[in-house]
Amino acid sequence: MLAKQIRLGRKQRRWTEHELAERAGISRATLQKIEKGDLSVAIGIVLEVAVLVGVPLFVQEPDSLTAHISRMNDKLALLPSAVRKPEKSVDDDF
Numbered sequence: 001m002l003a004k005q006i007r008l009g010r011k012q013r014r015w016t017e018h019e020l021a022e023r024a025g026i027s028r029a030t031l032q033k034i035e036k037g038d039l040s041v042a043i044g045i046v047l048e049v050a051v052l053v054g055v056p057l058f059v060q061e062p063d064s065l066t067a068h069i070s071r072m073n074d075k076l077a078l079l080p081s082a083v084r085k086p087e088k089s090v091d092d093d094f
Contacts, residue, residue, distance in 0.1 A: 001065070002050060003037035004072045009053025010035075011079065024049050 010020050021031040026045060033041050034049055050057060 001069050001072060002046065002055065003035050004069075004076060005055045006046075006050050006053055007035040008072060008075055009050075009055050013053060015053075020049065020052065023052055 010017070015023075017028050017031050017035075021028045024031070024045070026049070030041060030045065031049065034046050047057065
């Protein structure tokens with residue numbers, strides 16, 4: 001969810017990946033890993049990028065997490081297809 005919030009925050013500010021990476025002092029590749037939710041990126045870097053794009057890090061109501069994730073997905077779905085890549089479908093049918 002944090003990765004999606006960071007991506008949405010960047011897009012709402014109309015920053016390119018390059019612009020945000022430059023502001024954060026990281027490479028564009030690292031930013032792409034952050035926006036994909038890659039766990040290999042240091043948490044301090046992820047939190048710094050989150051603050052840069054205005055993501056609230058501590059929420060008062062943890063029960064609203066599911067609804068918040070759903071709203072993030074809805075907002076990202078509204079973006080033009082040119083700015084978002086289709087998510088890969090996971091075949092978890094055993």
